[in-house]
Structure formats: structure tokens, C-alpha cells
Amino acid sequence: MEAFCYRDGQLFAEDVALSAIAERFGTPTYVYSRAQIQAQYQAYAAALAGMPHLVCFAVKANSNLGVLNVLARLGAGFDIVSRGELERVLAAGGEPDKIVFSGVGKSRDDMRRALEVGVHCFNVESTDELERLQQVAARLGLIAPVSLRVNPDVDALTHPYISTGLKENKFGIAIDQAEAAYRRAAELPNLQVIGVDCHIGSQLTNLAPFLDALDRLLALVDRLAAQGIHIRHLDLGGGLGVRYRDEQPPSPGDYIRAVRQRLGDRPLALVFEPGRSIVANAGVLLTRVEYLKHTAHKNFAIVDAAMNDMARPSLYQAWMGLVPVQPRQQAAQHYDVVGPICETGDFLAKDRELALAEGDLLAVCSAGAYGFVMSSNYNTRGRAAEVLVDGAQAFEVRRRETLAELYAGESLLPE
Numbered sequence: 307m308e309a310f311c312y313r314d315g316q317l318f319a320e321d322v323a324l325s326a327i328a329e330r331f332g333t334p335t336y337v338y339s340r341a342q343i344q345a346q347y348q349a350y351a352a353a354l355a356g357m358p359h360l361v362c363f364a365v366k367a368n369s370n371l372g373v374l375n376v377l378a379r380l381g382a383g384f385d386i387v388s389r390g391e392l393e394r395v396l397a398a399g400g401e402p403d404k405i406v407f408s409g410v411g412k413s414r415d416d417m418r419r420a421l422e423v424g425v426h427c428f429n430v431e432s433t434d435e436l437e438r439l440q441q442v443a444a445r446l447g448l449i450a451p452v453s454l455r456v457n458p459d460v461d462a463l464t465h466p467y468i469s470t471g472l473k474e475n476k477f478g479i480a481i482d483q484a485e486a487a488y489r490r491a492a493e494l495p496n497l498q499v500i501g502v503d504c505h506i507g508s509q510l511t512n513l514a515p516f517l518d519a520l521d522r523l524l525a526l527v528d529r530l531a532a533q534g535i536h537i538r539h540l541d542l543g544g545g546l547g548v549r550y551r552d553e554q555p556p557s558p559g560d561y562i563r564a565v566r567q568r569l570g571d572r573p574l575a576l577v578f579e580p581g582r583s584i585v586a587n588a589g590v591l592l593t594r595v596e597y598l599k600h601t602a603h604k605n606f607a608i609v610d611a612a613m614n615d616m617a618r619p620s621l622y623q624a625w626m627g628l629v630p631v632q633p634r635q636q637a638a639q640h641y642d643v644v645g646p647i648c649e650t651g652d653f654l655a656k657d658r659e660l661a662l663a664e665g666d667l668l669a670v671c672s673a674g675a676y677g678f679v680m681s682s683n684y685n686t687r688g689r690a691a692e693v694l695v696d697g698a699q700a701f702e703v704r705r706r707e708t709l710a711e712l713y714a715g716e717s718l719l720p721e
């Protein structure tokens with residue numbers, strides 16, 4: 307489905323014109339489509355029908371309570387990496403026993419709270435973490451369900467900053483040390499081994515690395531079974547890519563069909579932790595042109611969104627689509643679309659052909675994942691509003707940060 311499309315000469319989110327959203331809520335504003343989030347979640351759930359599974363949305367991709375609530379109502383699970391994400395999921399109505407807890411740096415406090423609420427599984431990333439989890443669980447008199455996150459050493463063929471499954475990355479337990487780690491976990495009285503986990507990177511557009519990692523994990527599951535350690539679920543992480551420009555990533559259905567074929571008759575449940583593929587194309591960042599600046603070398607469109615609102619272009623040189631909300635019938639020019647922040651690296655798009663005037667609205671496409679969640683207050687800019695569209699209705703699911711909030715909690719030195 308296409309949640310964002312042109313009608314009557316302007317861009318709509320479902321049945322709401324983006325110009326009306328800008329009018330009502332101001333800019334910059336993130337706009338999400340409920341129908342698109344639902345459709346992407348259902349693509350995973352439908353492909354997993356008929357077998358035990360959990361689709362755990364990776365909260366890091368978009369942690370807005372409204373968005374999490376849409377997914378919780380569909381019965382989604384959640385993949386979290388911090389206490390903060392845990393509290394968000396609970397506040398949004400997520401079920402604790404569908405939460406998997408990932409991350410290399412879980413504190414004792416993180417573990418305690420997750421044990422108390424009863425998460426589905428801890429994805430443990432080191433042997434020291436196993437020992438710590440044992441201590442915390444023993445003190446509470448509880449049993450911690452665990453998977454070991456295995457680092458299978460496969461090249462995800464993606465940007466180096468978002469590749470996680472190579473032996474030089476900080477994530478997981480090296481696959482050649484995994485069996486010893488499992489034997490240790492099986493000895494610890496307050497741990498219950500239930501799964502194997504891996505996550506090799508993000509924005510993968512090719513199935514081969516996923517299937518390569520899967521083969522290595524299945525071989526490990528078989529070796530563990532021979533030693534009497536029986537794995538109940540396989541968690542393949544997230545990572546499925548989306549189309550930003552001309553990428554042709556496999557669909558969740560194609561991916562899951564290929565995975566199911568390889569399981570054979572092993573009685574394994576499947577867990578996925580998709581983030582980007584659920585929400586990226588369910589969101590845009592709406593921004594307004596403040597100035598057009600023409601120099602001898604370049605044209606700049608200076609807009610009211612900046613790298614503090616959307617970091618991906620500056621941080622990863624990511625190419626993101628950028629389209630006018632109300633296209634003009636006049637000659638286009640080449641523009642660098644930049645924000646007001648005092649850094650040359652503050653750009654949203656470079657060298658785009660656009661017909662623009664001051665005051666025009668633009669939409670940064672595919673901004674629903676790793677957009678608002680990576681925003682900051684750099685240059686003491688307030689964070690954008692977030693709006694969730696459902697059919698003909700638009701709900702402000704996070705209001706714009708106020709000026710007073712920008713320095714709340716800070717204080718002057720005493721006299």
C-alpha cells in the first residue's frame with residue numbers, strides 16, 4: 307500500500323493533506339500512517355502464520371507511544387535495548403511476555419526491572435552478562451529466560467556503521483565460543499536457556515547474508531541438541547532493508563518463506579525483530595522552506611528541519627527522498643536542502659532538482675525509522691512534533707517541545 311500519495315495536486319498522508327497538518331501542527335513535524343504500519347506488521351505476521359512465532363518490533367527504530375500502541379493492539383512483541391524502552395512499551399500497552407531484551411550493556415537495574423515485569427527473553431551478549439544475570443535473578447528468586455546472541459561473522463553488505471555481525475563488531479558471542487557459553491548457561495540455576503539469537507546488521511537488501519547466518523545458527527542448534535541443550539526458538543533479529551531510492555529489498559514474505567524452508571523438521575519457534583521495515587516508509591518529515599539562497603556556485607534551500615531532527619543524511623551520507631508537498635509548474639533548479647544548524651554537515655539532501663519558493667512545504671520520505679528517535683536539541687532547537695494519521699483523522703502523538711522545556715532541569719551555580 308502507498309500511504310503517501312498525490313491527489314488534487316498535493317501530497318496526502320492517507321486521507322489527510324500534509325498542508326493541513328502543517329497548518330494545524332506547524333513544522334517540522336513527523337507524520338506517520340497507521341495503515342502503513344499495520345500493513346507492514348501484517349506482512350510479517352501473515353508469513354509466519356501456522357507456526358509459533360513472535361514479531362518483536364525494534365523499539366529503537368521509532369519509540370513514539372502512539373506508534374507502539376498501534377503495534378501493541380495488533381499483538382506485536384517488542385525488542386528493547388534499555389530500561390527506557392521497556393517503560394515505553396509498557397506505557398503503550400505492550401505485553402511483557404512478548405518482549406525480548408537485547409543490547410551489550412544491560413545494567414543490573416535493567417535486568418531487575420525486566421525480571422520483575424516478566425519479559426519473554428534476555429538476548430545475552432557475553433559470558434560476563436550471563437553471570438550478572440544469574441546473580442540478579444538469584445537475588446530476586448526468579449528464573450531468567452535466555453537466548454545467547456551469537457555473532458556468526460557474516461558480512462551484511464551494508465553501511466559499516468550499521469553492520470553488526472562481523473567478528474570485529476562489539477555484538478554477541480563469537481560463534482566458535484557459543485557452545486561453551488551455552489554449557490555454562492545450562493549450569494546456572496537461575497537461568498533457563500530457551501533460544502539462539504543473532505542480528506547481523508540493518509538495511510540489508512539481499513537475502514544471502516541472512517541465510518548464511520541462519521545456516522550457521524541451525525548447525526549450532528543441532529550441535530547443542532547433541533549435547534542435551536534443546537533450543538526452543540530462533541531469533542533472527544531485524545535488518546530487512548527498505549527502498550529509499552532504487553534498492554529492491556526482498557519483502558518480509560519472501561524472506562520468511564526462505565527461512566521456513568531451511569528449518570526442516572526442527573521444532574523451532576521463530577522470532578524476528580524488525581524495525582526499519584515496519585516503520586520507515588510509514589513516515590515523512592514535513593518541513594517548510596525558510597529561505598532560498600543563490601550563490602555563484604550553488605543554490606541552497608534552507609528549511610526549518612535540520613540534522614538535529616533527521617540525522618541520517620549527515621551521519622551516514624544516507625540518501626533520502628525529498629518531495630514538494632504542493633508541486634509547482636515552473637522550471638526546476640538544483641538545490642542542496644539544508645537546515646539552520648551551524649555545521650556544513652547539516653543537510654537533508656544534496657543536488658536535488660526542485661521548483662521552490664519561500665514558504666513551500668517539503669516532505670523527507672521514508673523518515674518513519676531512525677528519524678525522531680535520533681533527534682537531539684543541538685543548537686538548542688526544540689524537538690519536532692509527531693502526528694499519526696488514521697484515515698481522515700490526524701492525532702498529535704507528541705507535541706512540539708516548548709522553549710521552556712529546552713532548559714528545564716538545568717540550574718545556575720549557587721551564589
Ligand SMILES: Cc1ncc(COP(=O)(O)O)c(C=O)c1O
Nearest residue numbers: 364505508544545579580581582
Ligand atoms: C539487536 C537488534 N535487533 C533489531 C534491530 C532492528 O533492525 P532494523 O531496523 O534494521 O530492522 C537492530 C538494529 O539494527 C538491532 O540492533
Ligand SMILES: N[C@@H](CCCC[NH3+])C(=O)O
Nearest residue numbers: 366468508509618675676
Ligand atoms: N540508525 C541507523 C540504523 C541503526 C540500526 C541499529 N542497530 C540508520 O538510521 O540507518
